[in-house]
Amino acid sequence: MAPPPDMAKTAKLERYNSYIRRVNSTKLLNASSKLLFRATLLIALVLVLFFTLNYPTLSSDHLPLRRSFLSSVGGAAWEKRVRHSSTPRRPNGFSVLVTGAAGFVGSHCSLALKKRGDGVLGLDNFNDYYDPSLKRARQSLLQKHQIFIVEGDLNDGPLLTKLFDVVPFTHVLHLAAQAGVRYAMQNPQSYVASNIAGFVSLLEVAKNANPQPAIVWASSSSVYGLNTENPFSELHRTDRPASLYAATKKAGEEIAHTYNHIYGLSLTGLRFFTVYGPWGRPDMAYFFFTKDILQGKPIDVYRTHDEREVARDFTYIDDVVRGCLGALDTAEKSTGSGGKKKAPAQLRVYNLGNTSPVPVGRLVTILEALLGAKAKRHVITMPSNGDVPFTHANVSQAWRDFGYKPTTDLATGLRKFVKWYVGYYGVQPRAKKELRLGTTTSTDRPGESD
Secondary structure (H helix, E strand, C coil): CCCCCCHHHHHHHHHHHHHHHHHHHHHHHHHHHHHHHHHHHHHHHHHHHHHHHHCCCHHHCCCHHHHHHHHHCCHHHHHHHHHHHHCCCCCCCCEEEEECCCCHHHHHHHHHHHHCCCEEEEEECCCCCCCHHHHHHHHHHHHHCCCEEEECCCCCHHHHHHHHHHCCCCEEEECCCCCCCHHHHCCHHHHHHHHHHHHHHHHHHHHHCCCCCEEEEECCHHHHCCCCCCCECCCCCCCCCCCHHHHHHHHHHHHHHHHHHHHCCCEEEEEECCEECCCCCCCCHHHHHHHHHHCCCEEEEEECCCCCECEEECEEHHHHHHHHHHHHHHCCCCCEECCEECCCCCEEEEEECCCCCEEHHHHHHHHHHHHCCCCEEEEEECCCCCCCCECCECCHHHHHHHCCCCCCCHHHHHHHHHHHHHHHHCCCCCCHHHHHHCCCCCCCCCCECC
16 A cells, blocks of 8 residues: 655645746746837837927927928038038129028029029028919029028028028128018018018127128118108108008118117118019019909009009019119128127118109000900009008119119010910910010000009
């Protein structure tokens, strides 16, 4: 008969086996936990990397200006592109920062500067005051001529500082602004942000640059406001603006005086008188008149309260470009350095107009002849929206100082505009032969304003 099992040994063996199982279980659990932790960490890192690459601005929505700076500035390749665009090709050529380079006047001036061998770098925020696709088309045109436009805002201080760190600009052609008289009644803050704050932001960076650039900037004929003397002279009073737009442009002239006086910045203000032509602004009367006449829509033609025709000193874009380049060529160097004035500096203001006011009704008549279509005129009294009834430029000072002399009458300028318009938008006016041959009609005489 077999002896009974040793219960004590069996119990000990069972406890030992149980202990071993617990140890192995703990090790397996620890190993599993470490593996799970590492896998979770890896997945988290992959997700962070994914969202960083695909949604880089999520973490900075509360800093729009900083976001603009980060998205616009791109390291060594970006700096190389900036330098290449702004490097002059002619001996003693300028290196010019053109603000508002995707705008009407800005794009034309940029091309003219590049054509003669100057270095040009553009800056534009591509806002939607009017169709941004037109600005993008201008940008594409400039790119074909190796002109780089940095996308950014004037109030983005870090971006402006970076640009001046990368390029020692000799000149700034400051054309960026919130344009239009009537829009100020809808969005007044945009005028203050761009025309005043943006100008100050630019001047703050320019004053600290070494060397300081000479600055030519766009004022406006609107500063003459309620002035009744004509033709408008730079010597006439400009302290009665009729619109917020005009007030911000006049404020810009006073701000320019301050920065010239304190910091030695060389500043030249240009008062544009109703600039028109190819690649123009869709908010201008000649532009939307053309569109509405072709589409058979009625157009509003204003008369003054005393039944006089509203007239403008329409200035063709090529004449304005020559004026801008003349101002740049005769601008003296700034006299400050690192924000400190060392000597008195140049301060100027000029009218750039055509010197031949034309009634708006006559503008419509010329367009009718060029388009081969009759306008549906709706003659109404001018509303109280800040527009002035009459502009007429005296340009004798610009002629004396840099030979400014407008040469394009309104009929000639409108013919060039219409030719561009029908080509750009792919429409066909009925007066094809007239447009193609460039013949004139009895209404095709003089024209020009802002």
